[in-house]
Amino acid sequence: MFTELKKIVMPIGVSGDESGVSAVIAAEIAPYVDKVYNDALGNLIAFKKGKGKKPKKLMFAAHMDEIGFMASFIDEKGFIRVSRLGGINYTAAAFTEVIFKNGTKGVLVPEARITQRDYRPENYYVDIGAKSRKDAMRRVKIGDTCHVAPNLFKLSGSRVAGRPIDDRIGCMMLVEAAKAVKEYENDTYFVFTVQEEVGVRGAKTSAFSITPDYAVAVDIGGAGDMPSCAPLAVNLGDGIAIKLKDAMVICNPVMVGMMKEIAADRGVPYQLEILEGGGTDTCMLQQAAGGCIAGALSVPTRYGHSAVEVIDMNDVAGGIRILAGLCETKLN
Template sequence: MKTMFARLKKFIYAPGVSGDEGNIASVIAADIAPYVDKVYTDAMGNLYAFKKGTGKNPKKLMFAAHMDEIGFMVSFIDERGYLRVSKMGGINYNAAAFSEVEFRSGLVGVIVPEARTAAKDFRPEVFYVDIGAKSKKDAERRVKIGDTCRIAPRLIRLAGSRVAGRPIDDRIGCLMLFEAAISAQHFENDTYFVFTVQEEVGVRGAKTSAFSIAPDYAVAVDIGGAGDIPNCAPFEVVLGRGIAVKLKDGMVICHKKMIEAMKSVAEAGNIPIQYEVLESGGTDTCMLQQAAGGCVAGALSVPTRYGHSAVEVIDMNDVSGGVKILAGLCGTRFE
């Protein structure tokens, strides 16, 4: 568990706002390369780690987790040196208000709403970033239009096996793919561990990577929700009771064959699982399912409190169970 925490922290501290994932991609590529047969990227920036299957009739199995995180892009610099920014992904401005931000260059600032703006009136156009610049020229020596920034990363230990921080979405999925790649005892199928780009702005990287691979079977890994916080809507999934096997969300109905395959691995390994049913939202799964002629697609969701905030909370025991299921799928003979 200590090793997983350390690697998660390493992944979290590597920047990777949507469309600017080069840094986190380099970190993952360097770490996973010794454990797979080939590491490469495509034109869009998706990172692939390929492991050749040893089965007599290997299928193409694809695992996907997105590298990108929500953030901001500089769109305007005013005469006083304040930065206006365009959102990259689904920003919760109540959560983002009065937070520290950091740029890929190491520059830091704070994102704040205009003076006398009530919380009920928070919207993108009333927010700006203060980097401490004295003027437009001063700011332009440090940033330029198009630079990206993110809410400052953090990872802390809570009680027991729980941790909090950001961007757990979806560096935890990236960690799970990595851990599965290094722990799987057998690769029955040609297995692609794909770390996708631009999920937060429209599941774009999953579309191109899945089209390129044309997998027979695929699993996306991302965060989910949690129904164990005060005043939340009724929801079956809670922290600490196991990884969640997705049944449906607003963009996908998972294939029963993949659901059963994950269930079988869980039962064989005495791994606790939960089942996730969502009314809305979506992950890379929908693009995996629709690629080329389609494939048998499913998803694992890490039960998560306070998603898209600076204090996303997960239970690492749920994560460990999910890794075991992914590793088990690596050795599964699909018909």
Template sequence: MELLKRLSEAAGVPGREEEIRRIVREALSGVVDEIQVDLLGNLIAHKKGTGPKVVVAAHMDEIGFFVSHIDEENGFLRLEPVGGFDPRTLIASRVVVHTEKGPLLGLIGIKPIHILTEEEKKKEIRIQDLFVDVGLPGKEVKERVRIGDPVTLYQTFAEVGELVSGKALDDRVGVYVGIEALRRLKNHEADIYFVATVQEEVGLRGARASAFQIAPEIGVALDTTLACDMPGVQPHEQITKLGKGVAIKLKDSASISHPGLVRFLVKLAEEKNIPYQMEILPRGGTDAGAIQLAREGAAVVTLSVPTRYVHTVVEASHKKDIEAAIQLLTAFLERCHEADLRL
């Protein structure tokens, strides 16, 4: 899990994924035939084959912020979000402000409850109400921080019982699954492109550009999905459960999986005794939605790692589900040339 730990703890908001890109390039050195980076920042790793052209996509970016304002008097920072946040999860968090002169640790603050009016207590928390305190005088902050500097949440990676937990498992765990599958891959006919994509959290942008360039016949997105197996959630609302295997997605807001690919993955999982579960996600999407619409269109599917507490700093995935995802993706890449895509 050392690679997953490095990926989780590294910083990479949409459009600023360079630290993740370096880790991925290093991890795939000697594993693939060639690596390139396009103008948008997607890392495209090619493992050559003579069979169908297959894209496997996992996004590098994490939800985060850009500095939008610096208070000249006291140095407090205001934030512009890039990606979707629940403001309730941000109060009393630590962040890292990534400046040209080096990282600054900061604290997300809010007006104390002790001095709120009764009307203020009734209001929902908004990101606009939050600020970052870096503990320095305003003049020094102005010298070190610029408008547009990226800000990421601070959290260390940890193993919690049978789970792993940290920030940005969405979607560093997908990146990890893709890398590990390529490392284990032996014989294959498919012409495989693993794309560590950028800017997924703000509209599947990296996947759209890379899929247009590659023009795949088959696309597999790797991502997290909601595991809502927790108190207060009815069984029919849970989406997936931790420890029950990799999730084979049927649909989400961005794509409907190709039925031939779904059947083929189910068959592979059952043949190889890989634990799996079926997934329908009512809201949210993955890179598959962009790949599906590239050029003349592609047959797509998403393999998901069930994850609790998505879009927080304590995202949690089960080790067995991560392993199941690696095993199923590896088996798929070895045999995807056998899949029947006729409709």
């Protein structure tokens, strides 16, 4: 699974410009579904017909986009100011290597006079090594996007680290679930959404057009087992987390119950997640059109939105089995 994940982690796909990663995922999932297409906003939708006369519509969503930056101003010395795309952790983003879509590399740094306590978006700039504005503009134009360099490497045992694991891990889980399903009971839509990091926008339009009966978002979640972190009953390696609530959603008890049951039947360990903050595509799936029965799976993750997000691949494997189980369960 590490190799499969790395393939999906490496392409750039900051919010609003996900075409690169979309092409990679489309090629991966196409052999396992009936149809693959992009909608007007850029969401990638892979459809597999269910058996029987009037199968229910089941939708999965994982977001393809990653947090990043857009060049907004280039000063006379060639230093580039950037506008943020998504919830940037500026402490984690300080002194990192960034890469523009055309391959130009730079370093993202705070102004020298700024102390760590005062890290703010407006105090950051990208240094691509240019000698002047003219020199910089040969390689970077206003509106060009960049991201913190992608990376994926193995830690001890089944743990891996890197970025953007949020939410390429969810994308990989959808692809792997599509490969694993034996027989589809429901009309199933694997949706790789855009612009989640800037306000769950892709989930809104895709769910509105699909109008699913049941929906599950897969994204990273929290972990509560690091030194002096906030209390959270989720540990890395103790199983995939079935979400109960976060700041933007209360998951439907029917979906929560169904996922628990599939996990129990198939011997998949799971945990229950309650996050005080944050939100995922789930909130939009739940509210699309007339609403649907929605839930979410969260991959327990340490250090989200940093260059060293850490997960346990055993949790991921369990999550894939629950997703495949939902596809094989006749929904009414």
